[in-house]
Amino acid sequence: MKKFFIQTFGCQMNVYDGQRISNMLKVNGWTQIDNSNDADLIILNTCAVREKATNKVFSALGRIRDSKKPDALFGIVGCVAREAGADAFKRIPELNFVLGPQSYHKLPEILENPDSKLLNIDLGGLEKFDEMPQMVESPLVSYIPIQEGCNHCCTYCIVPYTRGREISRPFDDVMRDVHHAADTGAFEICFLGQNVNGYHFENYMLSDLIRETAAINAVKRIRFTSSYPTEMTDDLIKMFGNQPKLLPFLNLPIQSGSINVLTRMNRPYSLNLYIDIIDKLRAIRPDIQISSDFIVGFPGETDSDFEQTMNIARQVKYINSYSFKYSPRPHTAAALMKDQIPDNIKRERLKMLDGYLNDIQREFNESCIGKTFECLCEGPDKTGKHLLFRTPYMQQCIVEKPSFGKIPNLVNIEITAANKSSLRGKIKN
Ligand code: SAH
């Protein structure tokens, strides 16, 4: 029996890509193992969004080269493959394959021809969705890509280069995947896209996908990520009021609270428009919570620009947010801008913003004590003594494992304690 090892870095789209690759290999008789040393095929499924992520991949490749079985095939798929292209072979000559995020369905070519080198970083659009075999069994939370690529072209972002221009999948194809996921074990559907709320196929929008998915009995929870502010149309906002299965949690990245920085980022929306969307969402769904991504230290960011980012964070009171130091990336306009910010200033700003975001996260978590949420069971923790659940706000909730009886996948949990990163709770009968 041939054994493969796959390690996934980065976003949920990568997690999905990794699941499709594993599924394809398993359908073809391979067994998945969690140790690269014993594998006959080693795949790193990679992220290029920040320099650190790319470096991590190359150091992992160096380690694997020195420890793998001599005749094991190894290579990279995903965004670093597309970013580095043929250079990847120069850096690690022993690599067997380099396949971009839209060409990993070509993997069987290297399995048939193990003595060759395979490089394919084409932007094949939707080809991969049709070429990969259907998932045999779906995870409880099933990610379903509905569009790929991005036309927004934020000046810092490598994604429009690695994943190409925006393209929406046909409505019927997406719904076929949703039904298949629901029929094979999914409780929660998470629609994915680099610009997910920009989905449009013929006259269909994301709101149509949500409506149709909510009508499926087996699907209990629906969410989507990642959204772009100006694509948050009224029909989509209304869904939060009409569709109880749509979770009361939305990731709506603002990146910066300064209009000057937003302009240089090529994110042309006003703060008023952004706040207006959040006000509308809160009016229609009072329990909704918002998260954001932030970049600090973008070229030219002044102290006062950064203060405006702190202000927007104070005003919106985001939960579960991500903040990053700006990282110059190849193939992007911002990497060439003057006024790059020194690392010590980036670090200081990140510390301040993170400190605040952590404080509000803790406050929010503490405000949940005494409340009851319907939570999705993700299985036991490492000790086997506890069960891990996910609340509707994506907080992790740890519950003592009952000594008997089978726990349903979706269950009411009363929150009994909280800290910054997780909650504790008990099952309510
Ligand atoms: N909408 C996209 C976002 C991709 S990148 C998606 O979901 O696929 C995820 C986050 O990384 C961005 O929202 C941004 O905050 C951050 N990011 C992107 N490029 C970056 C860079 N060059 N430096 C630092 N952070 C970056």
Ligand code: F3S
């Ligand atoms: Fe990147 Fe901006 Fe699109 S962050 S994925 S270019 S919306």
